[in-house]
Amino acid sequence: MSDEQKVQDELNEQATADAQADAPQAEASDELNAALAAANQDIADLKEQMLRLQAEMQNVRRRAEADVEKAHKFGVEKFAAEMVNTVDNLERALAAISGEDETLNAIREGVEMTLSGLVNGLAKYKVDVVDPMSQPFNPELHQAMSMVEVPGTEPNTVIAVMQKGYTLHGRLLRPAMVMVSKGAPTINENA
Numbered sequence: 001m002s003d004e005q006k007v008q009d010e011l012n013e014q015a016t017a018d019a020q021a022d023a024p025q026a027e028a029s030d031e032l033n034a035a036l037a038a039a040n041q042d043i044a045d046l047k048e049q050m051l052r053l054q055a056e057m058q059n060v061r062r063r064a065e066a067d068v069e070k071a072h073k074f075g076v077e078k079f080a081a082e083m084v085n086t087v088d089n090l091e092r093a094l095a096a097i098s099g100e101d102e103t104l105n106a107i108r109e110g111v112e113m114t115l116s117g118l119v120n121g122l123a124k125y126k127v128d129v130v131d132p133m134s135q136p137f138n139p140e141l142h143q144a145m146s147m148v149e150v151p152g153t154e155p156n157t158v159i160a161v162m163q164k165g166y167t168l169h170g171r172l173l174r175p176a177m178v179m180v181s182k183g184a185p186t187i188n189e190n191a
Contacts, residue, residue, distance in 0.1 A: 073126075073169045080127045081173055083118065084166045090115040122166075130165030130176045132158045141165055143175040147182040155183035 090111055097108045119129075130141050137144060137156045142165065150159055158178045165176030 074171065076125055077168055077171075077173065080122060080125065080166070080168055083122060084127070084164075084174060087115065087118055087122070088163065090118065126169045127173065128167050130167060131161060132165075132176050132178060133161050134158060137178070137180045141167075141172060141175060142178045142180075144180045145177050147180050149183075150181040153181040155181060157181045 093111050094108065094115065097104050097111070132138070132142055135158055136154075137158055142158065145162055148159065153159060157180065158176075159181045160179040161176055162179065163174075163177040166173040
């Protein structure tokens with residue numbers, strides 16, 4: 001063998017030995033890269049999960065705040081519904097008191113003061129009167145008790161209020177009971 005060939009064989013053997021020595025290091029490097037990729041994926045998944053949980057908590061907080069606000073606004077709803085019946089009774093009492101008798105005047109004044117105080121107290125808690133006389137019929141706020149033909153009146157106009165309605169913070173507490181006009185029959189002039 002020539003010296004060149006010996007040198008070549010030695011270089012080949014050295015290259016083979018180096019390749020065999022590098023193989024475990026390459027395998028270890030591949031394993032470390034795979035573990036690093038898996039860890040990075042776990043971190044990304046956990047970050048996404050954390051962001052979703054934070055968003056969910058924020059939504060729960062907003063809903064709870066809205067529920068508390070509604071509870072404050074409408075917590076007096078049942079009480080207010082009972083009090084509007086008392087307002088109706090006081091108004092009926094005023095309508096029943098008639099005459100110029102001094103004793104009746106004193107009673108009338110007392111009932112008027114009581115009614116005024118009750119109405120003002122309800123107004124503080126945003127209980128508003130729905131008195132739709134001469135307004136168009138609104139089924140969201142009014143309950144039609146009957147329909148009557150009234151010449152010269154637009155159809156679906158409230159012509160009488162039998163019982164006032166009430167709202168609490170804009171929400172219907174009790175509908176107004178009303179009589180509504182219906183269109184008068186048209187007279188055929190050609191007949």
